[in-house]
Amino acid sequence: MAKSGTTAVNRRADIISAAIEVFSEIGYYRATTAEVAKRANISQPYVFRFFATKESLLLTAIEASWTRVIESFRTIVETAPPEALEKQLIYEYESIQAKHQNEMFLQLQAQSIREEAIQAAMRDGFKQVRDMVLKAFCEAGVANPEERTLLFLARGMLCNVAVAIKMPELMKS
Template identity: 85%
Template sequence: MGKSETTAVNRKADIVSAAIEVFSELGYYRATTAQVAKRANISQPYVFRFFATKEQLLLTAIEVSWTRVIESFRKIVETAPSETLEQLLIQEYEGIQMKHQNEMFLQLQAQCIREEAIQEAMREGFKQVREMVLKAFYNAGIANPEERTMLFLARGMLCNVAVAIEMPELMKR
């Protein structure tokens, strides 16, 4: 990859990072590409060089947030002993949630955006996580893997809400 290609990839990543921050702080509908550009320290036309629409930018931001969770979980699933699998997945998600809070807020908001492409991106992210965790729970011999997977996902959602509304007692075990 040449220097200009590397710079373009880095700038695109900067734009997506700025979009995650701006969308999570202001909400998708209130946020503008001008605000994203300002946060990324670039011009608004440069945002459109990479993303034709604000929706495409949001879809990429959602994909980045799901990829982080999926790749992190994949590492746990591939290496964790069966007896600690669920606890390690919970700890991993708590770590992601704390380090990448804006991504979790973005996902929370995206669940309520009714545009079909955004709904599909959210369905796909949940589907991949669910399938991975369910398969891992089956392979680990965890009792009631379907129910445990549902509870695992529900717990993650509740933790997101607890952080968003600053109510940590919802996360107590």
């Protein structure tokens, strides 16, 4: 019995990964659960075993992308020396962006989707990152922590746009 549970957990993760790829490549509105199922090498009904709607699948994919950023930043905040905090956070975000580009594209697209649940998920993700970075900057004694946090977040968003439109010169500091 435990083996099938493990398989179900793995299949759920496969579906989420496939959804991130499909949504980031063709957009939420054009994507179908059939395409997600095909990418995950499963049947479409199996997608619905885990996700009642395409929106719930998108929300889970968004949550997964924010979780990666938040957990990675938490590690940096807990271990970086104060004088290197911002630089290490920037480096970590650039690393996430390079390794998990589809998740960043998913977040870019989700910012413009009007459904309240999706907007709420995006607000929650941004709020968690903002609050964590602001608190860390305050505790590290960073001058003007609110402004530095705003600039940090703005730089991250600009980097996402730069990658999406293939304009790396926007990422140079």
